[in-house]
Amino acid sequence: MTIEDLTDQTFSSGISHCYVIVDFWAPWCGPCNRFAPIFERAGQQYADVYFGRVNIDQYQHIAMAERVSSIPTVVFYKNGQEKERFRGAVSNATLDAFIARNKQ
Numbered sequence: 491m492t493i494e495d496l497t498d499q500t501f502s503s504g505i506s507h508c509y510v511i512v513d514f515w516a517p518w519c520g521p522c523n524r525f526a527p528i529f530e531r532a533g534q535q536y537a538d539v540y541f542g543r544v545n546i547d548q549y550q551h552i553a554m555a556e557r558v559s560s561i562p563t564v565v566f567y568k569n570g571q572e573k574e575r576f577r578g579a580v581s582n583a584t585l586d587a588f589i590a591r592n593k594q
């Protein structure tokens with residue numbers, strides 16, 4: 491599955507899927523760039539999870555509405571409701587555990 495860049499027009503519908511993970515990031519952010527391949531790998535591995543990302547430079551108001559104060563911040567939504575979030579770049583194993591825990 492590809493990772494969708496979420497915008498003003500697609501954010502609400504994007505998080506309305508059953509299982510959704512959104513990465514709030516910026517192109518200048520070193521930890522965001524280190525985390526990007528891990529997030530992309532998960533996006534290809536989990537066909538039952540919708541993966542999106544929000545560039546906070548372009549959509550700062552979305553980040554503010556979602557209470558994102560540092561990046562990267564990754565939020566897991568279930569049917570449009572936030573279940574859990576974490577901040578910072580994490581390993582493949584940590585992201586996999588995060589997904590498994592929130593799909594229960």
